[in-house]
Amino acid sequence: MTDTLVDIGLSHDLAVLIAKLVGVFVVATCGLLWTLFGIWLERKVSGRLQDRLGPNRVGPFGLFQTLADTIKILLKEDLVPDGADRWLFNLAPVLSTFSVLLLWVVIPFSAGWIGTDLSIGVLYLLAAGSLGMVATLMAGWGSNNKYALLGAFRAVAQLISYEVPMVLAMLVPVLMTGSMSLQAIVEGQYIAYGLAIPLTVFIFLASSLAEIGRAPFDLLEAESELVAGFHIEYSGMKFGLFYVAEFLHAFTVGVLATVLFLGGWRIPFVSAQDTPALLGFGSLLIKSLLVYLVIMWVRTTLPRVRIDQILEFNWKFLVPLSLANLLVVALLWKIVPDTDQIASVNDALLPTLVLLTANILLIVVTSLILRERGRRERAHIAALYGPVDGAADAAPAGVGD
Amino acid sequence: MLSDYVPIAALLILSVVMSFIILFMSRLFGPYRPTARKLAPYESGMQPYGQAMRRIPVKFYRVAVLFILFDIEVIFFLPWAVIFRDLGVYGLVVMGVFFFVLTAGFVYEWKVGGLEWD
Secondary structure, eight states: OHHHHHHHTOOHHHHHHHHHHHHHHHHHHHHHHHHHHHHHHHHHHHHHHTTSOOSOSSSGGGTTHHHHHHHHHHTSOOOOOTTOOHHHHHHHHHHHHHHHHHHGGGOOOBTTBOSOOOTTHHHHHHHHHHHHHHHHHHHHHHTTOHHHHHHHHHHHHHHHHHHHHHHHHHHHHHHHHTOOOHHHHHHHOSSOHHHHOHHHHHHHHHHHHHHTTOTTSOGGGOHHHHTTGGGTTOOHHHHHHHHHHHHHHHHHHHHHHHHHHSOTTOOTTSOGGGOOHHHHHHHHHHHHHHHHHHHHHHHHHSOOOOHHHHHHIIIIIIHHHHHHHHHHHHHHHHHSTTGGGOOSHHHHHHHHHHHHHHHHHHHHHHHHHHHHHHHHHHHHHHHHHSOOTTOGGGSOTTSOO | OGGGGHHHHHHHHHHHHHHHHHHHHHHHHSOOOOOHHHHSOOSTTSOOOSOSOOOOOHHHHHHHHHHHHHHHHHHHHHHHHHSHHHHHHHHHHHHHHHHHHHHHHHHHHHHHTTTOOO
16 A cells, blocks of 8 residues: 555655554454444354344344444433543543554554554553553542442452463563564464463463453452442443443454464464465454354353452462463473574474473463362361262251251 | 554544544434433432442552552563573573562462452
């Protein structure tokens, strides 16, 4: 596109600028339009997973359901509750949406298809992603509602806690590539990093699930306790913006997992230079949708956990595990020779195998520790309340009913 | 170099403008007939009482402090990870010491009971 503009007679700098601006416009518009389809997809898939039909009335297969919902939500009354902090209350949904849209600017959609290839891409992702947290707190504090405030406290406690293992997981591909640029990370994956470091993928996905506030970590909007959490007072399109932000964030996590661990837009066994741009984009889309399917699957399968369990899972399990994981990968990456000169699948084979073995060992050790802890926990409970398994009638009266 | 950030600025402006348009469309098309009941904070149908903006339980602060500690340390890891391969064994040893201090503090916090919620 830059070349065409130069041909018309524009200076090179101006042409680059215009091309970039158009690219940004396309990214933002496609992002928002994608939600129309994505929300339908999500509802349909979770419907099927929960043995329901999902939307099936508006249009073929219910495809226009989201469109109908958008129109409905536009026609709703837009109220600001008494005593609300108007500025915070009105800005929160805007901030929430653009904090997610901002992430899309550094995501490499294909070779050359990237808003801007920042040399500090991963750091930028963290910074921009954290803005959503501020939006949550603004919404909760500004609403003048006790449920909203409680939801916001919980949300912030949870989001900031899970940021630590998420960053530690994102560090691993940075360390393996030697660059924070996302395009470089994609190009460096001659063999997808996910095959070498499955444990890191698990840590990233688990902490990201908490970051986007989805089941089993959807405490910030636990409807049985907090009605709706931080967005309880929002009506009309302001609620719609929160909804869009939540959906887009969940999908973005799928894209990020793909970019960082599953080779991004690269097609297996095809070198980065030979990948046609359009096919690369298709490859990214398919992989991201697969990751997103896993996220939906987890959401519809697992029950919600308690706030103390959430924080305990993070600080006592994920953080130590991700620290150990980072240390192991760093050590091995130093020990295995020529890890800084990987330029083909064959070069990547040895490090991948070594890391995979180490990962499997780490997983086994972790499972053994968890098993031991579980045993002690059960023994502890049994000492307090009598045996746990298959001996309900042996429990003392008053316990367990 | 700085021109790398032009698309980000553009997207920032664009998404803010788009969000505000979407918000005002709601005002434009929706009805607006507020009453005192409608505007009252929602408390499951009860009469709302007192201020909602009240003091925060201290355990949330504890989590926040713990997070700041870890986040700063993690941010130190990032540039190290980028030039990790050029630093050689020296980089690994130095980071190992840093890592040890971090872990020691973490273990202390754990043993003292700083990670318990209740």
